[in-house]
Amino acid sequence: xxxxxxxxxxxxxxxxxxxxxxxxxxxxxxxxxxxxxxxxxxxxxxxxxxxxxxxxxxxxxxxxxxxxxxxxxxxxxxxxxxxxxxxxxxxxxxxxxxxxxxxxxxxxxxxxxxxxxxxxxxxxxxxxxxxxxxxxxxxxxxxxxxxxxxxxxxxxxxxxxxxxxxxxxxxxxxxxxxxx
Amino acid sequence: xxxxxxxxxxxxxxxxxxxxxxxxxxxxxxxxxxxxxxxxxxxxxxxxxxxxxxxxxxxxxxxxxxxxxxxxxxxxxxxxxxxxxxxxxxxxxxxxxxxxxxxxxxxxxxxxxxxxxxxxxxxxxxxxxxxxxxxxxxxxxxxxxxxxxxxxxxxxxxxxxxxxxxxxxxxxxxxxxxxxxxxxxxxxxxxxxxx
Numbered sequence: 001x002x003x004x005x006x007x008x009x010x011x012x013x014x015x016x017x018x019x020x021x022x023x024x025x026x027x028x029x030x031x032x033x034x035x036x037x038x039x040x041x042x043x044x045x046x047x048x049x050x051x052x053x054x055x056x057x058x059x060x061x062x063x064x065x066x067x068x069x070x071x072x073x074x075x076x077x078x079x080x081x082x083x084x085x086x087x088x089x090x091x092x093x094x095x096x097x098x099x100x101x102x103x104x105x106x107x108x109x110x111x112x113x114x115x116x117x118x119x120x121x122x123x124x125x126x127x128x129x130x131x132x133x134x135x136x137x138x139x140x141x142x143x144x145x146x147x148x149x150x151x152x153x154x155x156x157x158x159x160x161x162x163x164x165x166x167x168x169x170x171x172x173x174x175x176x177x178x179x180x
Numbered sequence: 181x182x183x184x185x186x187x188x189x190x191x192x193x194x195x196x197x198x199x200x201x202x203x204x205x206x207x208x209x210x211x212x213x214x215x216x217x218x219x220x221x222x223x224x225x226x227x228x229x230x231x232x233x234x235x236x237x238x239x240x241x242x243x244x245x246x247x248x249x250x251x252x253x254x255x256x257x258x259x260x261x262x263x264x265x266x267x268x269x270x271x272x273x274x275x276x277x278x279x280x281x282x283x284x285x286x287x288x289x290x291x292x293x294x295x296x297x298x299x300x301x302x303x304x305x306x307x308x309x310x311x312x313x314x315x316x317x318x319x320x321x322x323x324x325x326x327x328x329x330x331x332x333x334x335x336x337x338x339x340x341x342x343x344x345x346x347x348x349x350x351x352x353x354x355x356x357x358x359x360x361x362x363x364x365x366x367x368x369x370x371x372x373x374x375x
Contacts, residue, residue, distance in 0.1 A: 003335045003369070010334040015368035059373045071340045 004108045010069045011105055013058065014051045014076070019044045021073035022051075030094045032154045034130055054078075064113065068092070068105045075102060077109050082117050088124040088166075097132070103139055110140065114168050121167045127152075128160040141174035142166045198257075198312070201264060202304045205297060207273060209250045210260035217269040218243040218260070221289030228350040230326050231287055236350045246272070256282060257308075261301050273301045275309050281317040282309055286332070298332045306336050310366045320359045321346060333359045337369050 004011040014022070023044050025031050054065040063082055068075040075092035088110075092102040113119055124142060126133035134144070142164040152159045200207040210218065219239055221227070228236035235242050250258035256276040262269055271288035284305055288298045309315045320338055322329035338359035346356040 003337060005331045005334045012337065013369065013372040015365060017365060017368065055371055059371075 002112065004066070004112055006104050006108045008070060009101060009105050009108075011066045011077075011108055012069070014054060014065055014067045016048055016051055018067050018073055019047045019051065022047045022067075022076070025073070025076075025091070025093050028094065031091050034127065034133065035089070035091055035154055064109075066105075066109055068101070070096065070101065075105065077106060079109070079113055079122070082113075082119065085121050085123055086113070086117075086119060088122050103136055106136070106140055110166070110171055114171060119168065121165055122171075124164045124166070125161045126164065128162060134162060134164075137164050137166075140166065141170040143170075198308075200259070200304050200308055202300050204264050205270070205300055205304070206262045206264045206267075207259035207301060207304060208262065209258070210247050210269075212247065214260055214269055215240055215243045215247070218246065218272075221269060221271065221291075222246075222287070224290050225350070226290055227287050230323055230329065231285070231350075232321065232346055232348045233285075234287065234349060250274075259301075259305075261286075261288070261297065270297055271301070273305055275305055275313075275315075275318075278319055281315045281319060282313075284309070284318050284320045284336075293328070298328070299335045302332050302336050306361065306366065310363055316363050318361045320361070321356045322359070324355045324357055330357065337361050337365055339365070 002012075026047070054063065057063040058065065061082060063078065063080045063086070065078045066076065067073050068077065074096045075090065077088065077090040079086040079088055081087055088106070090102065090106060092105075110122060113122065122142075124137055126137060128147070143166070144162045145165045146163040147160060148163065149158050149160055151157075219242075222234065222243070223236070223238040225236055228234040228238065246258065249255060250260070256274055258274040259272065260269055261271045261273055269289070270292045271286065273284075273286040275282040275284060284302060286298050286302050286305070288301075306318060309318055318338070320333050322333060324343065338361045341358045341360045343355065343357050345353045347353050
């Protein structure tokens with residue numbers, strides 16, 4: 001168990017006590033609309049099962065998950081496939097956007113991942129109509145490596161998404177702390 | 181990983197408490213031979229400035245009083261913090277008995293600050309409080325201007341519970357932040373063993 005502390009945030013694994021906050025955020029259309037792969041979590045029971053599954057996968061070294069707190073839970077980040085080239089997913093509650101909080105959180109999470117796991121690169125994605133997510137990823141050192149049309153369950157539509165990738169070496173020199 | 185053992189009784193210690201060992205630290209009841217170092221480290225005004233109950237000036241009498249409290253267990257469990265390999269005194273930490281739980285406190289001598297010792301000692305005491313003592317919750321306070329202490333509490337899983345004023349021995353009434361760590365949060369965090 002590791003708790004990451006940044007200048008403004010506390011970042012820790014999701015717990016059962018977070019289920020209510022997670023349910024509120026995941027019921028927000030503005031959040032779900034931006035998630036390329038939102039899990040099908042329609043209530044606190046589903047979310048509790050998700051937390052439990054996340055814990056199991058983290059203990060097995062397969063994945064990690066983090067809840068992001070600024071006194072209360074404001075976002076989530078996940079890394080799936082830690083034994084290969086993991087995929088980063090994340091969301092921030094809209095009320096907290098525009099303040100650099102997600103960049104601060106992801107910088108700490110990626111630094112921790114590169115430090116503790118033999119990862120050469122991290123993959124992610126952003127919808128073509130979500131330039132804020134793409135800007136955030138580029139700020140952290142991600143580069144667009146392709147695009148595709150993919151079915152979005154949350155939008156119930158086919159959507160264009162950019163595929164992105166962050167190399168360990170690039171992050172080491174262009175992550176927020178290094179760039180500052 | 182924390183090991184809690186009953187140590188050999190140090191000279192002159194009638195009621196030695198448990199000893200808690202972490203990767204780099206050893207928390208134990210201090211003895212008479214620790215007085216000089218206690219006075220040197222705890223006597224620094226910068227330490228007393230951030231703590232509610234640290235007297236200043238801090239001399240031999242204050243060190244003896246601390247040792248007596250630690251030995252008797254009066255008011256809670258009080259430890260001196262030592263380096264595990266060199267045995268050098270680094271600071272102090274304790275769990276003060278409060279209604280329905282305990283209050284966590286800690287300090288690290290100025291020459292040893294900035295190396296994560298406070299976090300390591302605090303996490304060990306948190307585990308001791310919930311794991312060995314079975315407490316239902318822990319409280320903690322830090323001055324609003326004490327960023328380092330706030331980070332320690334966050335790293336232990338404490339959650340912000342409010343701000344207020346608190347009386348201190350050196351600085352009078354000061355603005356503080358109040359933090360709480362519930363047993364269920366600690367239990368949840370302990371189940372996560374992955375990275």
